[in-house]
Amino acid sequence: MAHTLGELARHIGAELQGDPSCLIRAVAGLQQAGPGDVSFLAHTRYLKHLATTRASAVILDAAHRAHCRVSALVVENPLLSYARAAALLHPEAMPAPGIHPSAAVGAGCRIHASASVGAQCVVEQGVEIGADAVIGPACVIGRDCVIGEGSRLLAQVTLCHGTRIGKRTLIHPGAVIGSDGFGLAPDRGAWVKIPQLGGVRIGDDVEIGANTTIDRGALEDTVIEDGVKLDNQIQIAHNVRIGAHTAIAACTGVAGSARIGKRCQIGGGAGIAGHIEITDDVIITGMAMVTKSITRPGVYSSGMPAQENALWHRQVVRLRQLDGIAERLKNLENRLQEK
Amino acid sequence: MAHTLGELARHIGAELQGDPSCLIRAVAGLQQAGPGDVSFLAHTRYLKHLATTRASAVILDAAHRAHCRVSALVVENPLLSYARAAALLHPEAMPAPGIHPSAAVGAGCRIHASASVGAQCVVEQGVEIGADAVIGPACVIGRDCVIGEGSRLLAQVTLCHGTRIGKRTLIHPGAVIGSDGFGLAPDRGAWVKIPQLGGVRIGDDVEIGANTTIDRGALEDTVIEDGVKLDNQIQIAHNVRIGAHTAIAACTGVAGSARIGKRCQIGGGAGIAGHIEITDDVIITGMAMVTKSITRPGVYSSGMPAQENALWHRQVVRLRQLDGIAERLKNLENRLQEK
Amino acid sequence: MAHTLGELARHIGAELQGDPSCLIRAVAGLQQAGPGDVSFLAHTRYLKHLATTRASAVILDAAHRAHCRVSALVVENPLLSYARAAALLHPEAMPAPGIHPSAAVGAGCRIHASASVGAQCVVEQGVEIGADAVIGPACVIGRDCVIGEGSRLLAQVTLCHGTRIGKRTLIHPGAVIGSDGFGLAPDRGAWVKIPQLGGVRIGDDVEIGANTTIDRGALEDTVIEDGVKLDNQIQIAHNVRIGAHTAIAACTGVAGSARIGKRCQIGGGAGIAGHIEITDDVIITGMAMVTKSITRPGVYSSGMPAQENALWHRQVVRLRQLDGIAERLKNLENRLQEK
The missing domain is CATH 1.20.5 (Single alpha-helices involved in coiled-coils or other helix-helix interfaces)
Structure with a gap:
């Protein structure tokens, strides 16, 4: 999927310093790159490699253009522009549309002709799958789920009944969405299960990591708003609401009915207590234990760093x-x- | 699945204050409920919504009956009674008995005629599945497993060989039961695997959450007693024993050979060290690090709450x-x- | 799989004190063992059971031979020798070679005639599977993966495209290897995905636990060196490198680009920050939060033990x-x- 440097510059909105006809075939790190590769400088930590890179071109910001001895693609945000260049040069392989003959599809499903349902999938009755959606191999889609246009479930994903997924959402292998919340009523030393009658609504442009679990609500829905990014092995309990464009790193757990605002960033291995509220634009560092609501934007932390x-x-x-x-x-x- | 208020009151053992012929179709929250819905008041946090609810009836305790302007179902434990009402009004959809044609079933299995084995399942040789048991889609049941009457494995569950599941136990998607314990013998800077020859025994009325893992014992069995409730993404190591009716919230890890008593409650993200013993009726709060045996009932905690x-x-x-x-x-x- | 005590002694390199013709059929704990069983004493904690054991023989070190009233297999490292005895007496059941008729195998795969591909598997195009390898039931092997001789994927394992697995590596159910790293570029309050173009390389003799996740690299590979042992529910982020013979207990998370040395031992529930380096022969205790590089071998800890x-x-x-x-x-x- 080769492109000229001129095409690439236009695609990412860069000012080109160099030969626009040069052919670019791939992205690579500054140290690994060779002719035909475009690299990028997104952190001064790697500045030392700029002088010696063999890349055909480097994406960088204006402050570093003078240090660049090869062609430069000058942009405001090199990491963002790199992401766009990489997506252009390395498009994802998409499976052909259609339903694999080994898939088991229930009655009353509406699967768009451009969608793909992979080998060994189970699609229960009444499921709706939008245009260009991809259900990867060995997924289980419970009855009455809705999967929006262009969304992709990569492999071994389980959507429990009635889960609703927006558009262009990406779900990694082993994720389970719509499992029962942990609702128990005590009864003389034992527990009686509280039926979990809500659902899960996932917005557009969401990403959900491998083996992450998101429980359905007890009565109302668990909600993951547009643009939320969840890493691997995250646990989202019932009735949680996560605001748009919040990103959460791996192994974090969010307890029941917690509400997390928009554009928050939560580190890995953190724990968010139930029934609390975290306002917009909050940053929580890794392994922090958040026990109370946070009402002001800022950075919050806890934990004891390891020592001898x-x-x-x-x-x-x-x-x-x-x-x-x-x-x-x-x-x-x-x-x-x-x- | 509509019931009259009179039927509902009898079913949950409530004293009815209102019209017994009123038809109830669903449960709903106090704020969301409308005519035909029954709601409940289980926490004074929600008392403010009692005055304005449009529910046909509310399940509550005697202390709050005077505040109820609609029909009241007066009970001792509103949450418990709500759980029973919800189960009556919203029975779970059960698959038809029988083995889906796409399932691969090994030799010598004894699968009760009333049991259901879902699409894309793998049932290895010598498996025994009791009456009314449900093996959901894409489960893998290893050789010689035994699954008791009325137990349900929802989807993508793996039982490794020889795992024994009691009656009416519910296992959520992605759970893995009977995987090898982490047993290693050091050998001049490398590790030699110690064969894990024990099994896993799960009692009756147990619930196991999504993507939870329970390892088989090294020589004897890992044991989960009756009525234990495990949330999502919990890790139970080899030779652990968890006492009856203990409930553990998500993301908690229990290390090898730990013994946890009966009726304990363990918060999310906690860690229980190996080879320790926790007595009955212990409460451990979220993210606590339990490094020593606990011999007296009570509440135990650790961790540093997040701050700026x-x-x-x-x-x-x-x-x-x-x-x-x-x-x-x-x-x-x-x-x-x-x- | 019975062996004489003499054969067993030769196999594990033990000095035999007792009748070499005695037939041994199984391993068992000191308290549970009976005639025909071999047991072991690997910790003085169990010394009290040595006097009363009904085992036919006990594996122990020279310091304890005098206390042994039954036949003794005297070795330097009883746990290691026990592991070898157990493997001899209890060999794992291996499936027959060949591809199960329910498996879906893509074009251009090279699957050795002695390898086994289980029921309901999906093997995408271009996959290479070595001699004696076992792909258990319901695994998904993405395109262009390579699985070395004698490696085993037990059930419901997902290898994303291009993942490379060495020889004699064992992967437990639900593990996901090669999922996208969590790479995001900020763009005016939203996130743009950074394509994850690297892969994952797993060495020889590695063990990977149930529901563990290992992300592919952003540009270069995530690398798990030979002999590494990973327990259940571990998260390894993109571009991490784990040195040979390092063992990590369950529920630990390793953030992006961290480098862990050789022969390290990391406890359960620990967190390793991104972009740090841990030298060889470091021991990190359970639930420790490692925020900085560790340059000297030793034992490192953090966390507050639980109390009332x-x-x-x-x-x-x-x-x-x-x-x-x-x-x-x-x-x-x-x-x-x-x-």
Whole structure:
């Protein structure tokens, strides 16, 4: 999928410094690139490799154009422009439209002629699949699900009954969407299951990572708004709402009925308590334990960074003494006050 | 699945305050409910919506009956009674009995005529499936597994060979039960696998969440007793035993040979160390790190709640100074003592 | 699969103290073992059971041979020798070679005649599967994957396109290898996906746990070196490199571009930040939060062990006061200095 440098510059809106007829075939890192490759400089950490790169061209910002000895594609946001160049040069292989003969498709489905349903899939009754949608191999689509135009489920994805997926949404292997929320009523030392009667609504342009799970609501829907990006092995409990364009890194858990605002960024391995609200534009760092609502944008953190085991042991001991330390300090202050 | 209010009151054992002939078709939240719906009040948090609800009836306790302007179903435990009402009004759709033609079933299986095996399933040799059991689409049931009456595996569930599931147990999509425990013997800088020869025994009325994993024992069985409820993405290592009616929230990990008592409640994202014992009726809050046995019932916690990043940074610095702070305090005390 | 004690002793390189013609049929724990069983003593924790065991023989080290009242297999490393004895006495059941008729196999695949492809598998075009490899039921092997000799994918495993697996590697159910890394470029409040064009290379003799996920690289490959052992529900992000013979326990997450050395041991539920480097022979304890590179071998830890909830609450309050406590201590020191 080769393009001239001129075409590439136009596609990503770059100012070209170099020969527009040069043919570009692939993207590559500054150190690995060779003739025919375009590379990019998105972090000064890699500036040292710019001088020696063998790439035919480099995407970079105006501040670094002077350091570039090969052709330059000058843009405002090199990472973003690189993403667009990579998508142009390396288009994803799409399966042919149609339903694989090994797929089991139930009654009353409406599957667009341009959509693809892969081998070993199970599509239960009443499912609706939009134009250009791709259901990869071995997916299970429960009854009455709706999958919007251009959305793709890559492999082994499970959508439980009634799940609604928007347009151009991408779901990675092993994800489970619409499983029952964890709703239990105590009954004399045992638990009675509370039927989970809500559903899950996923917006447009959402990405959902491998083995991530999103539970259906207890009565109303769990909602993932447009443009949300979820990494692998995330757990979203019932009745959670995640605001548009929020990104969450892997292994984070969001407990029931939590509401997360728009454009938030949540690090990996974080935990968000149930029934709390996080406002828009909040950044939460990795492994943080969020126990209360956050009402102001900003960066929030918790956790103890790892250190040598012996030091950690002493710290843990001191932590247990901390209440006593505070009391003893107060005593000293009082005694000095008296003098 | 409509019922009269009188029938519903009898079913859940409620005292009815209102017209017993009123027809109820569905459950709904206090704010969303309309005519024909029954709602419930299980938390004073929602009391404000009781005055304005358009539900035909509300399930609540005696303390709140005076505030109810519509028909009331007065019970001791509204959440429990709601769960029963919801199950009555919204019965789960069950697949027809029989084996889907796309399923691959091995030799020597005993599958009850009333059981259902879904599309694209793999049932290996020697498997036993009880009456009314449901094996959902795309499940893999390893050789010699036993699945009790009325149990349901929803989709894409894997049971490794010899796993035994009790009665009326519910397993959500993507769960893996009976995978090898993580047993390794060191051998001059490398690892030799220790064969995992035990199995997994799951009791009756257990619920296992989506993408949860439960490893088989090294020599004896990993055991999940009756009535245990496990949320999504939980990891249970080899030789763990979880006592009856314990509930564990999502993303928690339980390390090898840990024993957890009966009726415990463990929050999400917690970690339970290996080879420890937790007695009955223990509550562990979310993200807690349990490193030692717990011998007395009670509530146990750890973890640092998130705060503004700058404050957290200072706290981390101070934590590293904590040992020195304690020493300096001791010095001051000694100096004042001398005077 | 019975063997004489003499054969067993030769196989594991043990010095035999007892009757070499005694027939051994199985391994068992010291307490559970009976005639025909071989047991082992790998930890003094179990020494009390040695006196009463009914096993025909026990694998133990020279220090404990005097305590053994039954036949003894004296070795240097009882756990390692037990692992080998167990593998001899309990060989794994292997499926017959060949492709199950329900499998969907694409064009241009090279599948060795001795390999096995299970029921309901999907093998896309151009896949190469080596001698004696086993693809268990319901796996999805993306186009152009390579699976080495003797490797086994147990069930419901997904390999995304182009993933390369070495020899004798074992992958447990539900694992997803080669899913897209979490690469996003910000664009005016929204996110643009960065195509993930690298792959995943898994070495020889690797073990990968149930529902573990390993992302493909952004440009270069994510690499898991020979002999690495990964437990269940681990998340390995894009461009990570894990050194040979490193073992990682369940629920740990490794963020993008982190490099972990050889022969490391990482506990369960740990988090490793992105772009950091951990040298060889590092031990990280469970739930530790590793935010910086580790350049010296040793044991590293973090986290607050659980305690009674009321004590934890006080500790959290005191932690928030810690900065003030340090200031107040400084003031006292200054005042005493002045005197």
